[in-house]
Structure formats: structure tokens, C-alpha cells
Amino acid sequence: MNVDLNFKYKNTLEFIERNAPFEPEVAIVLGSGLGDFAESLNKIKTLPTEEIPGYPLSTVAGHKGFIHFAEYSGKKALVFQGRIHFYEGYSISDVILPTLIAQKLNSTILLLTNAAGGINRKLKPGDLMINVDFYSFFIKKELSLLLGQVDVEIKNRFLKFPAPNVIKKIKEAADWLSLEIKEGSYWYTKGPSYETPAEIRMMKKFGADAVGMSTAHEAIVANYLGMDVGAISLITNYAAGISQTKLNHEEVIEAGKLAEKKFSSLLLEFLKRA
Numbered sequence: 001m002n003v004d005l006n007f008k009y010k011n012t013l014e015f016i017e018r019n020a021p022f023e024p025e026v027a028i029v030l031g032s033g034l035g036d037f038a039e040s041l042n043k044i045k046t047l048p049t050e051e052i053p054g055y056p057l058s059t060v061a062g063h064k065g066f067i068h069f070a071e072y073s074g075k076k077a078l079v080f081q082g083r084i085h086f087y088e089g090y091s092i093s094d095v096i097l098p099t100l101i102a103q104k105l106n107s108t109i110l111l112l113t114n115a116a117g118g119i120n121r122k123l124k125p126g127d128l129m130i131n132v133d134f135y136s137f138f139i140k141k142e143l144s145l146l147l148g149q150v151d152v153e154i155k156n157r158f159l160k161f162p163a164p165n166v167i168k169k170i171k172e173a174a175d176w177l178s179l180e181i182k183e184g185s186y187w188y189t190k191g192p193s194y195e196t197p198a199e200i201r202m203m204k205k206f207g208a209d210a211v212g213m214s215t216a217h218e219a220i221v222a223n224y225l226g227m228d229v230g231a232i233s234l235i236t237n238y239a240a241g242i243s244q245t246k247l248n249h250e251e252v253i254e255a256g257k258l259a260e261k262k263f264s265s266l267l268l269e270f271l272k273r274a
């Protein structure tokens with residue numbers, strides 16, 4: 001990596017390693033309004049992010065700042081309740097810090113979740129969508145500055161998204177619960193504002209199914225670090241111009257709340273199988 005993350009986050013990583021009660025097999029990052037899944041887990045230890053040296057603080061409504069070490073059905077999990085976004089003004093290395101922490105604690109699986117706007121008409125608010133691919137070019141420059149020169153073997157790793165074993169487990173969990181789960185491509189935008197209807201028309205023409213402001217960079221870096229990565233979107237709204245109503249952040253949080261039960265049960269079933 002161009003940026004020496006081990007040096008930059010030395011205190012942060014040391015603090016977390018010192019306070020980790022176990023090595024989590026699976027790490028999960030919870031997206032906007034999805035934080036309440038954490039309530040269903042047997043939490044062994046919780047670290048409030050504001051007490052972790054050098055850890056960026058989430059400034060976004062709907063994003064609490066906790067790192068939970070939790071157990072469910074014999075599985076050890078690391079759950080990030082609260083995400084760090086590029087649009088909050090943080091650097092790319094801050095944004096991928098949870099990914100780095102998960103890897104340092106030897107998690108082999110990373111499940112990223114996000115709230116997204118539905119572009120494809122087949123996606124309506126409350127739907128779940130496995131991210132089968134990303135449009136991530138808006139973040140390539142920052143990733144190059146972070147990762148620097150990578151060799152061919154590492155370049156090829158980027159193409160392994162999503163990890164088939166992770167997707168298989170998500171689908172098995174959804175089947176078990178008789179939950180419908182759709183699939184689609186996620187268009188990453190830096191934000192901070194929601195898109196304009198014209199931008200959404202363009203994304204639709206290029207084949208994107210949903211749009212959001214997270215996940216793609218975390219998935220790329222996790223691949224770089226050798227983890228198996230999967231991602232799920234909760235569609236919280238129709239993207240700009242897809243429906244007549246103006247979208248707002250409160251609507252995104254509200255949709256998260258409504259779909260919370262469904263989403264939590266899916267993640268719990270996934271954990272059982274992970």
C-alpha cells in the first residue's frame with residue numbers, strides 16, 4: 001500500500017487487538033438505518049468508537065458508533081454498527097478502517113450491508129438486493145493513492161467479487177426464511193448529496209440497478225486484503241426521478257426501520273451458516 005496503514009492506525013489497531021475478546025470468523029458492516037440488527041446478538045464486548053484512539057467518528061444520522069464482538073449460534077462475529085463515509089470528509093484510509101480491523105483480527109469473511117436507492121423498476125423500497133457487481137470508477141483515483149502499485153495476482157483478486165461461498169450462504173439463508181432476495185449491480189457515488197434525476201437516468205441507461213454511497217471501496221480493499229466479500233443492499237427508496245416524491249435521508253432511515261426485522265433475520269441465518 002502507498003499509505004502505511006499499520007503506521008497511520010498503529011494506536012487504533014493496538015487498542016482493538018488488546019481489547020478483542022476473540023478472533024471473529026465473520027465481520028459485518030451495518031449500513032444506514034440497519035444498526036438495530038446488533039440488538040439481536042449476544043454481545044460479548046462492545047467498544048464505543050469514540051473511546052478508540054484515532055477512530056473516525058460517524059457524523060451521519062442513523063449511524064451509531066459501536067464495534068461489537070458478538071456470538072450467535074456458535075459463530076464469532078465482529079459487527080460494525082456505524083459506518084464511516086467518504087462524504088463526511090474523511091480520507092479513503094479512514095473509510096476502509098473497519099475492513100482493515102476485520103482483517104487484522106483474522107476475519108476471513110466480510111459481509112457489507114448498505115441502504116440504496118432503487119433504479120431498476122423491479123426494486124421497490126423494502127426489497128433486499130445481493131450486490132453482484134459494482135460501478136466503482138468514482139473512487140478509483142482514491143484507491144490508487146491508497147493501494148499504489150499492486151501486482152497482477154492482487155489485481156486479479158479484485159475480480160473475485162462477490163465471493164461465491166458468501167453469496168451461496170446468503171441465498172441459503174434467504175431460502176430458509178422464504179425471503180425473496182433480488183440481485184443487481186450497485187452504482188457507487190461519493191455523495192454527499194443524493195443524485196439528480198438526470199444522473200439516475202444515465203445510470204439506468206448504463207444498466208445499474210441501485211445506487212448508494214458506500215460499500216464498493218470497502219469490497220475492493222477487502223479483496224485486496226484477501227478476504228471473502230459479499231454485500232447486500234436494502235432498497236430504502238426509489239432513486240431520484242424514478243418516483244414523483246422527493247427523497248430525503250429521513251425516508252432512508254424510516255425504510256430501514258420497517259425492513260429491520262426481515263434484514264436482521266437474514267443476517268442471523270447467514271451467521272449460522274458462515
Ligand code: HPA
Nearest residue numbers: 115116117211212213239
Ligand atoms: N442514492 C444514494 N444513496 C442512497 C440512496 C439513494 O437514492 N438511498 C440510500 N442511500
